[in-house]
Amino acid sequence: MTGKVIIAGAGTGSADLISIRAANALKNADTVVFDRLLGDGITKLIPDNAERINVGKESGNHPVPQDEINKILLEKACGGKCVVRLKGGDPFMFGRGGEEAEFLLENKVPFEIIPGISSAIAAPELAGIPVTHRNFSSSVHILTGHFKDDKEIDYKALAKAGGTYVFLMGLKNAEKIQNGFLAAGLDKNTPCAVIENGGSAAQRVGISVLSGLSELAKDHASPSIIVIGEVCRLHEKLYTQKRLSGRNIVICRPSDRAHSLKAMLETEGARVHIVPSIKIIPLSFGAEEIAGDISAHKFIAFTSRTGVKLVFESLLSGGYDARIFGGKKIAVIGSGTAEELKKYGLRPDLMPQEFYTEELAGLLVKEKADNILLFRAENGSKRLDEILSENKTKFKTVYVYKTICEEEQILPPQFDTAVFASPSEAEFFKTDRKDFKAVCIGKRTLEAALKRGFDCTEAAEQTEKGLFDAIIKKEG
Numbered sequence: 001m002t003g004k005v006i007i008a009g010a011g012t013g014s015a016d017l018i019s020i021r022a023a024n025a026l027k028n029a030d031t032v033v034f035d036r037l038l039g040d041g042i043t044k045l046i047p048d049n050a051e052r053i054n055v056g057k058e059s060g061n062h063p064v065p066q067d068e069i070n071k072i073l074l075e076k077a078c079g080g081k082c083v084v085r086l087k088g089g090d091p092f093m094f095g096r097g098g099e100e101a102e103f104l105l106e107n108k109v110p111f112e113i114i115p116g117i118s119s120a121i122a123a124p125e126l127a128g129i130p131v132t133h134r135n136f137s138s139s140v141h142i143l144t145g146h147f148k149d150d151k152e153i154d155y156k157a158l159a160k161a162g163g164t165y166v167f168l169m170g171l172k173n174a175e176k177i178q179n180g181f182l183a184a185g186l187d188k189n190t191p192c193a194v195i196e197n198g199g200s201a202a203q204r205v206g207i208s209v210l211s212g213l214s215e216l217a218k219d220h221a222s223p224s225i226i227v228i229g230e231v232c233r234l235h236e237k238l239y240t241q242k243r244l245s246g247r248n249i250v251i252c253r254p255s256d257r258a259h260s261l262k263a264m265l266e267t268e269g270a271r272v273h274i275v276p277s278i279k280i281i282p283l284s285f286g287a288e289e290i291a292g293d294i295s296a297h298k299f300i301a302f303t304s305r306t307g308v309k310l311v312f313e314s315l316l317s318g319g320y321d322a323r324i325f326g327g328k329k330i331a332v333i334g335s336g337t338a339e340e341l342k343k344y345g346l347r348p349d350l351m352p353q354e355f356y357t358e359e360l361a362g363l364l365v366k367e368k369a370d371n372i373l374l375f376r377a378e379n380g381s382k383r384l385d386e387i388l389s390e391n392k393t394k395f396k397t398v399y400v401y402k403t404i405c406e407e408e409q410i411l412p413p414q415f416d417t418a419v420f421a422s423p424s425e426a427e428f429f430k431t432d433r434k435d436f437k438a439v440c441i442g443k444r445t446l447e448a449a450l451k452r453g454f455d456c457t458e459a460a461e462q463t464e465k466g467l468f469d470a471i472i473k474k475e476g
Contacts, residue, residue: 003030003081005073005104007097009090009116010034012123012199015041015263022086022114030081033072035088035095039200041266042086044259051076066096070103077109090118094144094168118142120166123198124227127205128239131164136230139163145170145177145226153177155184164229171224174217181210181228191232192216196224201245201271207235242269243472248415252277252425257305261419261464265471273415277429278422279406282310283378283399287318293398294324297373301331301364303357303384305340307375308332310400312344322346329369333360335463355442355462361387370394378402379424381444405430419467423448439470 008022026045036056055064091097104111120142131140145167188211196204208216247270251258258274332348334355352359372395405428420426426448438454440446459466
């Protein structure tokens with residue numbers, strides 16, 4: 001049985017700029033064959049059970065030759081797979097997508113093309129440079145700057161045509177491009193720009209004139225594009241500086257909980273690094289044991305979203321589902337835990353206004369809850385247990401996980417902010433630096449960070465939005 005190959009463009013590499021059609025194709029893929037320059041937001045769209053094959057190329061380094069890529073597409077499609085060939089930018093804009101489509105056609109493999117936003121248009125646009133403008137340019141010429149002989153480009157014809165010139169992959173040949181246009185008679189004072197990492201939080205834009213292009217290029221690294229033309233004058237006027245541009249932020253949460261906040265911060269221009277300082281270690285407990293405990297108690301209390309996730313993973317693996325909580329009252333420590341519970345079709349009966357164990361304990365005592373089953377971390381705060389015991393409340397504690405230090409923490413050379421969403425994240429953060437702002441969720445996390453000697457601020461709300469607002473406020 002023959003499958004299908006979908007040749008899709010990923011756009012600039014940001015998940016919120018990929019087309020809906022391409023995102024849906026990824027969600028239904030059996031195999032994804034992808035290039036480099038894709039943000040982790042896009043790779044998160046790939047199903048966990050899909051096969052991932054990285055065939056990324058960069059200048060001078062082609063670890064997987066094109067012929068081998070073609071063979072991979074053919075083999076997977078002939079095996080009945082739905083294959084997404086995910087390419088940066090647009091698949092037909094210097095992406096060899098046309099060659100791959102021809103190969104598939106020759107081998108009678110069904111294929112589909114999904115366009116993407118080419119960096120030739122997107123990168124200048126996101127840098128405040130329109131490639132066409134009624135007052136400056138009525139045409140745009142898109143060229144590959146990856147050539148061996150400058151005679152491949154007819155600079156005289158281009159200079160005569162006028163308009164905007166956009167070179168992809170041209171950084172190493174900037175001097176040839178500069179000299180070619182100067183020899184063709186283009187004014188040496190024609191504005192030009194080099195846009196590095198266009199559209200990303202690491203974007204850098206350099207503006208000069210044609211005679212200074214080669215020197216400007218030396219200050220930038222790949223991936224970069226070169227724009228030459230009067231429209232480059234509009235960069236300073238039209239470029240929208242985002243509130244967190246230039247900021248380097250480290251999120252210390254485990255990766256599966258960090259991507260939502262990461263996306264929020266990147267939307268405002270921050271460069272975000274997920275460097276978990278803790279590791280969650282599930283403890284051994286069986287579905288039958290958990291099911292028995294739930295049946296024997298009237299009140300079920302969860303002190304973290306991790307506890308909810310692990311309990312349900314165990315129950316579902318044992319053939320149980322949310323119906324086992326029928327007739328039970330459920331308490332949670334905060335909105336994050338409530339959100340996790342909602343994934344399984346349940347809503348909490350009790351949640352404190354402030355998301356602390358003392359507040360949860362006080363609420364349970366106030367409600368005269370009894371015969372409570374607590375799901376919590378082995379090395380978390382014991383204050384909940386202590387308060388319930390002091391009030392002679394009957395309860396049983398089940399430890400479902402423990403938190404340990406993540407030994408491999410590779411921090412970026414420069415960062416100005418670290419985000420802590422739990423006391424253990426602050427406690428186990430591996431750095432001797434004190435020249436950054438620690439943004440903390442809740443007073444217990446704040447106390448742990450202050451104990452480390454960090455310069456701290458506390459989020460007004462114990463939510464991801466609260467953390468985001470605290471970072472924005474610090475910038476303001």
